[in-house]
Amino acid sequence: MVPLAWALRGAGHDVLIASCGISINAATRAGLAAVNVARGVDLPALLRRYKDSFRQAFPPATDVALGDATASVFTELCDVMADGVFAAARDWRADLIVYTPEAASGLIAATRLGLPSVFLSIGLVHTPALMRARYATMQATCARHGVTTLAPPAAWIDLSPPSLREARSDGWPMRYVQYNGGQQWPIDPARDSRPRVAVTLGTMVPFVYGLTSLRSIVEAAGHIDATFVFAYGSESPRELGALPPNVQAHSWIGLDVLVATCDAAIHHGGFGTALAFLAGGLPQIVLPQGADQFRNADALRRRGAALVPAETESRVDTLRRLLRDEGLRRAAEDVSREIAAMPPPAEVVPRLIGLLH
Numbered sequence: 001m002v003p004l005a006w007a008l009r010g011a012g013h014d015v016l017i018a019s020c021g022i023s024i025n026a027a028t029r030a031g032l033a034a035v036n037v038a039r040g041v042d043l044p045a046l047l048r049r050y051k052d053s054f055r056q057a058f059p060p061a062t063d064v065a066l067g068d069a070t071a072s073v074f075t076e077l078c079d080v081m082a083d084g085v086f087a088a089a090r091d092w093r094a095d096l097i098v099y100t101p102e103a104a105s106g107l108i109a110a111t112r113l114g115l116p117s118v119f120l121s122i123g124l125v126h127t128p129a130l131m132r133a134r135y136a137t138m139q140a141t142c143a144r145h146g147v148t149t150l151a152p153p154a155a156w157i158d159l160s161p162p163s164l165r166e167a168r169s170d171g172w173p174m175r176y177v178q179y180n181g182g183q184q185w186p187i188d189p190a191r192d193s194r195p196r197v198a199v200t201l202g203t204m205v206p207f208v209y210g211l212t213s214l215r216s217i218v219e220a221a222g223h224i225d226a227t228f229v230f231a232y233g234s235e236s237p238r239e240l241g242a243l244p245p246n247v248q249a250h251s252w253i254g255l256d257v258l259v260a261t262c263d264a265a266i267h268h269g270g271f272g273t274a275l276a277f278l279a280g281g282l283p284q285i286v287l288p289q290g291a292d293q294f295r296n297a298d299a300l301r302r303r304g305a306a307l308v309p310a311e312t313e314s315r316v317d318t319l320r321r322l323l324r325d326e327g328l329r330r331a332a333e334d335v336s337r338e339i340a341a342m343p344p345p346a347e348v349v350p351r352l353i354g355l356l357h
Contacts (some may be wrong), residue, residue, distance in 0.1 A: 001120065002030045003177035004098070007345035012173045013353070016260035018088045018106070027182055035092075037084025037105075045075060046172060051208055052263060074102040074134070079141045081105040086145060089113055095202070096355055098157075101126045104135050104150075108142060111151040116355045119156035121171060123271050124164055124299050153295065159275065161338045165301045172351060176275040176340035180254030186249065187229060189261050194246075195323050196266040197221075198233040198258035205268045205289050213287055217266060220315035220351035221247050226323060229253070229262060256333075261323055264322050269293030281336035285309065285318060300341050303333035 009032075017027040019156040020038035029033035050073035082105040083347045089097060089109045098115045099106025119128045144228060157172030199217060203211075211232055221228045222244030222353035232240065233339045243249060257271060258265070259280035267273045269288040274296050277284055284306040286297035300306035304327060322328065337339065 001031070001098075001100070002179040003029075004120070004174070004345045004348070005030075005032055007349050008352070010346065011349045011353075013349075016088065016092050016094070018081075018085045020084075026181065026224060030179070035084070035088045037088055038080045039084070041080045046080070047073065047207075049073075050076075068142050069107050072137075074104075076136045076140075078103070078105045078108075078138050079299050082108050082141050082145060085109045085114060090113070097350060104131075104138055105141075107135070107150055107153065108138070108145055111147050111149075112145050113258035114153040116353060117151070118355070119153040119171075119280050121156060121158050121160070124160050124296055125166055125292075126169070127169070128153050155351070160279070161275075161339060161342070163335065164305055166299070173289060173342045174348045175194065175344045176279055176339055178256050178272070178276045178279065178343060180256050183257070183283075185255050186250055186253055186263060187257065187262075187275065191263075192227075195226040196228055196261060196264040197228045197230055197319075197322070198231070198262040198282070199267070200255075200258065200265075200273065201233055201268045201287075202251075202270045202273055202288070203233045204270075206232065208287050209289050210234075213289065215239070215241050216315045217319075218243060223316045224319045224323070228317075229258065231258065237292070251254055252267055266322075269297040269300075271296060275339070277337045278305060278332060278335045281329075281333040283325065283332045303335060304328065306332075306336055
């Protein structure tokens with residue numbers, strides 16, 4: 001959202017981020033105006049109640065019912081945010097609302113206010129049509145706002161490289177531009193003669209599952225002539241076990257730093273993480289844990305840009321292949337060029353403003 005918001009700001013338009021929890025601090029650190037639409041809500045407690053649901057894989061893309069357990073957490077999040085999003089859009093006198101797939105409170109506000117809305121996809125299969133079925137679980141929230149039928153978005157933006165999509169997209173293409181916040185690089189950008197491999201599970205996976213799934217990577221890393229940079233995303237790396245000398249462990253490193261300083265990547269298959277490494281042309285190993293990660297992993301495997309090893313496969317052999325397989329690297333570099341050829345956010349801005357006329 002941040003690159004698009006700044007593209008709008010750069011074109012002279014006003015932008016307000018309506019969100020809650022840690023997203024408010026993230027928005028203000030990005031230099032954007034933000035309003036907390038869920039004051040007084042204990043969001044960490046809400047997420048903890050649904051912690052186990054994140055372990056479940058999303059159903060197939062063809063299952064438009066999307067009857068997975070994760071729908072419940074987003075239904076409740078939508079409900080606690082809906083009043084605040086509506087009030088913010090009304091009082092700030094918004095002309096256009098851009099919302100992400102699970103943030104249906106934005107679509108509810110747009111429908112109630114009669115404003116055009118734009119769906120910003122953040123997944124390989126997310127489309128407005130697919131998400132309509134999930135929004136059916138938000139009937140009580142819609143009824144509270146006097147909305148009987150949600151208006152379809154005026155347009156939708158697709159961040160996915162075409163070769164990774166399961167079906168042809170009718171969304172507006174927009175280049176994925178990673179944003180991780182400003183930071184001082186915690187690792188030396190200069191590379192020695194050994195390859196450098198980034199390893200991360202993002203932030204949600206360590207919260208839900210912990211870090212034990214990476215122990216096999218830690219153990220195998222000691223047998224590989226490479227440097228492994230772990231961004232473990234939790235309070236402590238204890239679950240990783242004993243670290244060999246060629247493993248560096250950091251609680252947090254922005255993906256932009258890892259992309260710029262590494263030659264390959266190992267991750268969980270989150271959409272943003274996968275696209276960040278693909279944009280950098282890095283071959284990958286994907287270790288999916290839940291949600292849409294299995295689907296993303298399969299798409300990268302089919303494209304030839306990633307390995308998705310079975311539990312029984314030797315991690316040492318997989319790591320060696322990651323660093324030696326030229327086909328993997330060529331496929332990742334092909335997708336990188338594909339992403340670079342997509343319109344940047346600044347080129348999408350005139351299309352957004354055109355919806356107002």
